[in-house]
Amino acid sequence: MYACSKTEIVKPQTEEIRFVVPSNFPDAVYKFDGNILTNNGFALGKKLFYDARLSADKSISCGSCHQQFAGFANLDHKVSHGVNNCLGKRNAPVLFNLAWQREFFWDGGAKNLEIVPINAITDICEMGSDLNTIVTFLNNTAPYPSLFKDAFGSATINSQNLLKALTQFTAAMVSANSKYDKVMRKETVFNPEEQQGYQLFKDKCANCHTEPLFTNLNYINNGLDLNSVDEGRKTITGLVSDKAKFRVPTLRNIELSSPYMHDGRFNTLEKVLEHYNVGVQANENLDVSLSKDSQLGIPLSNIQKQQIISFLKTLTDDEFIKNKIFSEN
Incomplete structure (x- = not known):
């Protein structure tokens, strides 16, 4: 048996874990069919999510x-x-509102939420392990057998239940209570600068960052480079027309999730908007929305950029960010 600290305490999840589709959201894609969300399954998924011993060097x-x-x-x-x-x-x-996605990662390489963790587990530059090694570890490490029995009815751990537990935890991450959401529910109002930013956002950004998820879930080239080293979506489809296209990310909680873009090249929202203002490159696959009337990008004044940023900050969901049911401790 692998050693386990005698002082380790697995706290029971007392608050009922529920998955509720917000009133202003479309129906979710992931239905929890065959993977019923339970307190025990969620708690197990959370423990696995935060356990660095699952990685090759026990560090990640x-x-x-x-x-x-x-x-x-x-x-x-x-x-x-x-x-x-x-x-x-x-x-x-970011990891939230995953239940509304049909594909995952910057290139859409995974088609099912339940297999998403395999990429991180096996990637040599992430956790550097494999499912068999992790399953063996879990089967020989208390309190995991009893936790899996509580969650799935069997103390014999397999990779399917490992992935289901992780999915219960991540699929339950719903962020939908920002100031923006409260405005949409008519519980409060934007201040004048936020309102100006919202109107600018709808005019200039909403084609790709579509409400209420703030992504259209498509793949585009946004002119980061004339010739991109990372082939993006093309690595999945093989299509030249998909070269250097990446998933349109959600803008929810964008104030907190820097750095930005698939390669993290921009560390502030100001730099992101300045890219769209003057930095868009004429890549062969550039999205048509960024090349209109022979002009590249989205012209924005300094005042307009600040107004848009003021609106983007209304997408921060403090309740979700501070919700202890998702916290390690």
């Missing part, structure tokens, strides 16, 4: 690259930082 957990205070992104790391101080090639995306 899912929570290492997906920090709650950063919207479950990786604050101040341009790209994922894994075992043996290995650096990946892409920025760690």
Whole structure:
């Protein structure tokens, strides 16, 4: 048996864990069919999410690259930082509202939420392990057998239930109670600058960052480079027309989840908007919305940029960010 601290305490989850579709959201894609959300399953998924012993050198957990205070992104790391101080090639995306996605990662390489953790588990620059090694570890490490029995009815752990538990935890991460949401529910109002920013956002940004998820879930090239080193979506589809296209990220909690873009090249929202103002490159796959009337990008004055940022800050969901049911401790 692997050693386990005698002082380790697994706190029971007393608050009932529920998945509720917000009133202003579309229906979710992930239905929890065959993976019924329970307190025991959620608590197990949370424990697994924060357990660095699942990585090859026992140093990296899912929570290492997906920090709650950063919207479950990786604050101040341009790209994922894994075992043996290995650096990946892409920025760690936020983890919330995953139940509304049909595809995952910057390139859409995973088609089912339940298989998403496999990428981080097996990637040599992330957790650097494999499912068989982790399952063996879990089967021989208290209190995991009893926790799996509580969650799934069997103390014999397999990879399917490992992935289901992680999915119960991550799929239950719903962020939908920002100031923006409260305005939409007519519980409060935007201040004048936020209102101006909201109107500008709808005029200039909403084509890709569509309400209420603030992403259209498509893949576009936004002119970061004339010739991109990272082929993006093309690595999945093989299509030249998909080269250097990446998933449109959600803007919810964007105030907290820097750095930005698939490679983390911008560390402030000001720099992001300045890119769209004057930095868009004429890539062969540039999205048509960024090349209108022979002009690249989205012209923005300094005042307009600040107004948009004021609106974007209304997408911060403090309740979600500080919700202890998702916290490690």
